[in-house]
Amino acid sequence: MRLWKRWCDRAAFGRDETIAARRSGRPWSQIGALALVAVVSAPAAQANPFETRLDNGMRVVVKEDRRAPSVVHMVWYDAGSMDEVAGTSGVAHVLEHMMFKGTDTVGPGEFNKIVAGVGGRDNAFTSYDYTAYFQQVPADQLGRMMTLEADRMHKLQLTDEAFAKEIEVVKEERRLRTEDSARALVHEELMASAFHAHPYQRPVIGWMTDLDRMTPEDARRWYREWYAPNNATLVVVGDVDHEAVFRQAASTYGQVPAAQLPRRPVVEEPPQRGVRRSVVRAPAELPYVAIAWPTPTLRDPAKDADVYALQVLAAVLDGYDGARLSRTLVRDKQVAQTAGAGYDGIARGPSLFYMDGAPAPGKTLAEVEAALIGELSRIQTEGVAEHELARVKTQAVASRVYQRDSLMGQAMEIGGLAAVGLSWKDEATLLEGIRKVSADDVKSVAQRYFSKDQMTVVVLEPLPVAAEMARRPSVKTRH
Amino acid sequence: MRAMTRTLLAACLALSASAALAGVDIQQWVASTGARVAFVETHALPIVDIQVDFAAGSAYAPAAKSGLAGLTASLLDAGTRQRDENALADRFADLGARFGAGAETDRASVTLRSLSNATERVAAVDLLAEVIQQPAYPQAVFERERARAIAGLKEAQTQPGYLVERAFGEAVYGDHPYGRATSEASLNALTRDDVLAFHRQHYTAAAAHVSIVGDLSRAEAEAIAVRLTEGLAKGEAPAALPVPALRDSTVLRVAHPAAQSHVLIGMPGLTRDDPDYYALVAGNYVLGGGGFVSRLMKEVREKRGYAYSVYSYFEPQRVAGPFRIGLQTRGQQADDAIAVVRDTLKQFIAEGPTQQELDAAKGNIVNGFGLRLDSNAKLLGYVGVIGFYGLPADWLEQYPRAVSELTVEQVRDAFQRRVLPAHLVTVIVGGDGDVTAPSAAPAR
Numbered sequence: 001m002r003l004w005k006r007w008c009d010r011a012a013f014g015r016d017e018t019i020a021a022r023r024s025g026r027p028w029s030q031i032g033a034l035a036l037v038a039v040v041s042a043p044a045a046q047a048n049p050f051e052t053r054l055d056n057g058m059r060v061v062v063k064e065d066r067r068a069p070s071v072v073h074m075v076w077y078d079a080g081s082m083d084e085v086a087g088t089s090g091v092a093h094v095l096e097h098m099m100f101k102g103t104d105t106v107g108p109g110e111f112n113k114i115v116a117g118v119g120g121r122d123n124a125f126t127s128y129d130y131t132a133y134f135q136q137v138p139a140d141q142l143g144r145m146m147t148l149e150a151d152r153m154h155k156l157q158l159t160d161e162a163f164a165k166e167i168e169v170v171k172e173e174r175r176l177r178t179e180d181s182a183r184a185l186v187h188e189e190l191m192a193s194a195f196h197a198h199p200y201q202r203p204v205i206g207w208m209t210d211l212d213r214m215t216p217e218d219a220r221r222w223y224r225e226w227y228a229p230n231n232a233t234l235v236v237v238g239d240v241d242h243e244a245v246f247r248q249a250a251s252t253y254g255q256v257p258a259a260q261l262p263r264r265p266v267v268e269e270p271p272q273r274g275v276r277r278s279v280v281r282a283p284a285e286l287p288y289v290a291i292a293w294p295t296p297t298l299r300d301p302a303k304d305a306d307v308y309a310l311q312v313l314a315a316v317l318d319g320y321d322g323a324r325l326s327r328t329l330v331r332d333k334q335v336a337q338t339a340g341a342g343y344d345g346i347a348r349g350p351s352l353f354y355m356d357g358a359p360a361p362g363k364t365l366a367e368v369e370a371a372l373i374g375e376l377s378r379i380q381t382e383g384v385a386e387h388e389l390a391r392v393k394t395q396a397v398a399s400r401v402y403q404r405d406s407l408m409g410q411a412m413e414i415g416g417l418a419a420v421g422l423s424w425k426d427e428a429t430l431l432e433g434i435r436k437v438s439a440d441d442v443k444s445v446a447q448r449y450f451s452k453d454q455m456t457v458v459v460l461e462p463l464p465v466a467a468e469m470a471r472r473p474s475v476k477t478r479h
Numbered sequence: 480m481r482a483m484t485r486t487l488l489a490a491c492l493a494l495s496a497s498a499a500l501a502g503v504d505i506q507q508w509v510a511s512t513g514a515r516v517a518f519v520e521t522h523a524l525p526i527v528d529i530q531v532d533f534a535a536g537s538a539y540a541p542a543a544k545s546g547l548a549g550l551t552a553s554l555l556d557a558g559t560r561q562r563d564e565n566a567l568a569d570r571f572a573d574l575g576a577r578f579g580a581g582a583e584t585d586r587a588s589v590t591l592r593s594l595s596n597a598t599e600r601v602a603a604v605d606l607l608a609e610v611i612q613q614p615a616y617p618q619a620v621f622e623r624e625r626a627r628a629i630a631g632l633k634e635a636q637t638q639p640g641y642l643v644e645r646a647f648g649e650a651v652y653g654d655h656p657y658g659r660a661t662s663e664a665s666l667n668a669l670t671r672d673d674v675l676a677f678h679r680q681h682y683t684a685a686a687a688h689v690s691i692v693g694d695l696s697r698a699e700a701e702a703i704a705v706r707l708t709e710g711l712a713k714g715e716a717p718a719a720l721p722v723p724a725l726r727d728s729t730v731l732r733v734a735h736p737a738a739q740s741h742v743l744i745g746m747p748g749l750t751r752d753d754p755d756y757y758a759l760v761a762g763n764y765v766l767g768g769g770g771f772v773s774r775l776m777k778e779v780r781e782k783r784g785y786a787y788s789v790y791s792y793f794e795p796q797r798v799a800g801p802f803r804i805g806l807q808t809r810g811q812q813a814d815d816a817i818a819v820v821r822d823t824l825k826q827f828i829a830e831g832p833t834q835q836e837l838d839a840a841k842g843n844i845v846n847g848f849g850l851r852l853d854s855n856a857k858l859l860g861y862v863g864v865i866g867f868y869g870l871p872a873d874w875l876e877q878y879p880r881a882v883s884e885l886t887v888e889q890v891r892d893a894f895q896r897r898v899l900p901a902h903l904v905t906v907i908v909g910g911d912g913d914v915t916a917p918s919a920a921p922a923r
Contacts, residue, residue, distance in 0.1 A: 067523045068853035100771070109781065112771035117839055119847020121770070138846055168784030172739070176787055176807050180639065180737040180909070283736050285634040321556075321578075322568025331564065334623060337630050361630050391572045398575030398594060404524055405854045465637045468736040469911065 049414060049424055050242040052249075056258040057230030060249045061414050061424060062242040065407060071238030072407045073145045074134040075153070076415040078233075079226035081204040082128045082349050083264065088218050090206015093126040094170055095222045099133065100124075101162045103155040108162065111148050118144075128200055129348040130419035136408060139239040143248050146234075150252040153227055163216040171212075174205050182282035186290050186460050190354075193276050194292045194456040198267045200349050228259035233418040237411040269294065269350055276456045284462035286337060287365040291372065292352040292456045295449050298345050301422065301429040307345040308433035309441040310353060310449070315392040316384050316442065317341040317355075317375060324375055325357075335363050335371045348420050353449065365459055376450050383443035396434050503852055505862060505872055506697065514687040514708040517866040518700040519858055525595045527693035528859045529604070531611060531707055532867040534717040535587035535681035538656035538797070546628065546661035547669055548582040550621075551677045555580045555589065557620040559613045564620060567610065576603040578610070584657055585797045586867060587681070590859075595694035604703050612710035614678060621671045629666050639909035642733055643741040650731055650904040651745055651801055655723045683714020688866040692859045720798045723747040725902040733908040740813035740910030741805075744820065746902045748802030749795040751868040757881040758893035759793055759802075764840040765832040765890075766824070767791025767804055772839070778823045779806060785816040797868070802898060810910020817905065828898055831891025845879040 049063035102108035115122040120137030195201035298307040318341040325339040339357040357368040540547040576593040593603035635641040652658025767775035779789040789806035808816040
């Protein structure tokens with residue numbers, strides 16, 4: 001699910017990033033990487049990170065990383081779009097925007113200004129499962145960040161005027177990310193089709209029709225109901241002393257009163273009784289297909305072996321440049337322009353296993369779909385090779401080491417696990433889970449979870465851009 | 480006023496920048512192969528990051544061969560004399576190493592991240608050397624990837640975000656190498672021989688810069704730099720790129736059925752070693768670079784709700800890289816949003832930042848400088864820029880110091896000389912799909 005978390009800014013200084021190889025044609029490659037990164041974590045045996053719980057119920061996790069005088073400070077709320085009800089889709093994300101509009105004592109935009117002034121960066125993101133806020137600042141500024149973040153946990157000023165402007169910003173965000181992106185529309189449709197009952201059926205950013213009708217009171221109610229210390233986790237990673245952070249947390253967040261949280265209905269998806277197919281028509285050149293199957297979510301890290309086997313399956317298909325989908329479908333058979341697979345299994349709600357692809361020149365979408373399923377069938381009958389298994393495990397271990405280079409990456413790991421009911425304490429178990437997967441385990445999950453009747457398939461039928469323009473006579477008068 | 484600011488900033492510097500930068504010791508030398516090298520030794524994590532930059536970006540490809548630089552870089556791991564593409568990918572994966580390659584405007588960059596343990600590190604560096612020095616560019620892979628590039632291009636040409644970038648590049652740079660866009664025709668005209676020749680001519684030791692950051696000794700770094708460049712032709716430093724001419728102000732509209740208009744406004748801006756570098760970068764922080772606190776964000780997003788994203792930045796390059804202002808907004812309010820941007824820019828050029836704004840910009844840049852260098856990956860990026868563009872070895876210390884000394888007058892003067900409305904081009908793509916009336920929202 002992490003693929004669709006919504007970052008709310010563009011990087012101002014992001015121009016010196018390393019370059020990723022683009023030849024593999026792996027649209028889901030990020031999921032593959034994330035799945036491994038999320039799963040693999042076994043630091044050298046030491047007390048780090050450190051955890052405590054404040055009297056008001058707020059969970060606090062601190063990881064000391066003394067390499068540079070820098071710190072990441074994050075607060076994760078256990079409230080995401082899956083906690084929304086029909087008609088107010090997108091309200092979790094709208095509230096996230098409103099959280100920057102000031103409190104009783106801090107003016108609108110003032111928090112941003114303070115962070116910027118000390119040389120930091122800040123932002124927030126909303127997903128199906130949670131909403132999170134972060135600042136990365138020089139380590140000596142941590143106390144100030146905690147004071148400000150604790151303040152807006154219970155003293156937000158949410159005015160009608162600010163809401164009226166910000167809801168338009170959110171609609172522009174939806175236009176940018178979804179309305180004008182053919183493949184984003186496909187993914188939205190895929191979730192809406194795969195889930196008939198579960199709130200994952202609704203997009204995190206909300207349906208435009210719901211955004212059109214949203215009121216300031218919807219946002220206020222969301223804030224009242226979910227923003228409380230007993231529904232939040234504080235994560236601090238960087239050049240800090242954990243005892244000092246615990247004390248600061250008690251004197252800031254510890255002063256915010258706990259609240260009675262709303263009931264969280266557990267929604268079970270009803271059984272699927274046959275393949276579900278739908279079509280999205282939107283301006284594009286290439287057709288495109290996305291497929292999903294219901295698969296398990298990790299609940300007990302010590303026991304849920306299928307989750308680890310499915311993670312390995314996704315990595316064998318699409319976990320590195322020469323993995324099966326790009327090797328077979330893009331390079332050898334040349335049936336696909338791009339081909340990908342992804343599975344996370346780390347979520348509050350139900351999990352899906354995804355595949356997707358676009359046809360190579362001269363090939364059809366039906367051929368791509370058949371070829372994707374064909375790669376699954378091959379594993380169902382022949383299994384995977386030991387060297388593929390070893391390769392995936394090697395990468396998992398290396399990813400774990402590489403992740404330690406980024407304070408933000410480490411904080412995301414800790415917070416992401418907490419947000420789905422797991423813990424950083426599970427990291428070693430999660431890595432062990434991957435290590436224990438055998439070739440037979442992979443073959444077995446491939447056989448058990450990928451029946452045709454369980455598929456949801458969405459295809460993109462491209463509308464030629466030129467033809468679309470011809471159908472819109474109003475255009476010419478405006479230009 | 481000025482004296483006070485200086486004192487204040489001196490305090491800021493003492494507070495953070497010096498502490499943050501104390502550990503950054505960039506060692507530079509020229510390898511026996513002729514390649515330039517920069518190395519930062521840090522043992523905090525058992526990893527090594529390597530980046531090899533060549534003056535082999537898109538600006539160095541002939542006009543009719545757009546796409547050549549990109550293909551030459553991305554096909555480096557398409558096969559070598561010893562291994563095919565799958566064997567290469569498997570080997571990198573088996574080592575737990577991450578390989579990347581691609582071309583920007585000035586540079587082609589090859590990157591490697593490996594565990595620092597000698598067994599993995601040596602094997603990964605050997606493999607990287609093989610890819611850099613002995614790419615085979617097999618005909619079949621070349622043809623397949625060219626076809627995929629064409630298909631990808633056709634897809635991109637349906638997307639307003641791509642169309643606006645391409646039209647902007649052409650409008651700002653015209654025939655200059657920075658303005659060249661890859662087309663189906665230019666890709667179709669490429670041959671495997673073109674790629675081989677481009678590699679031979681531009682992937683040379685003289686044009687190479689090797690950046691190394693991580694858990695290894697100076698002697699090991701020296702050996703790596705030689706190993707990565709020893710099989711390359713010595714070559715010559717590349718010819719200088721022409722200085723981009725300024726074009727007359729124009730407004731270009733491209734129809735597209737997207738709901739949003741994608742807007743870019745700009746002109747040729749900064750070189751990497753530009754004397755106005757710090758004044759323009761610090762000034763731009765106030766104008767549109769400072770994220771949520773910038774003037775553009777305040778006027779366009781916060782006050783009017785016109786856009787989710789609005790920004791400006793200078794992209795310093797070998798010769799003047801673009802200055803740009805960008806935003807996306809629903810089609811029917813595009814003209815209004817552009818008018819707000821123009822007014823904001825006009826006022827900023829006329830008046831410059833306020834003292835308070837400039838102090839805030841200094842606070843951000845100076846205090847936050849350590850945050851730009853707090854991981855090996857970030858450090859590698861800066862080391863690569865310093866080395867490739869030949870910036871001073873103490874650039875990371877000069878930068879915050881120079882910014883802290885700027886005055887309002889210097890920033891205003893730099894903007895008045897360098898951001899010229901008579902030469903700003905405006906490109907607007909899309910918005911034609913915005914057919915419902917704005918603000919029709921019921922039940923507010």
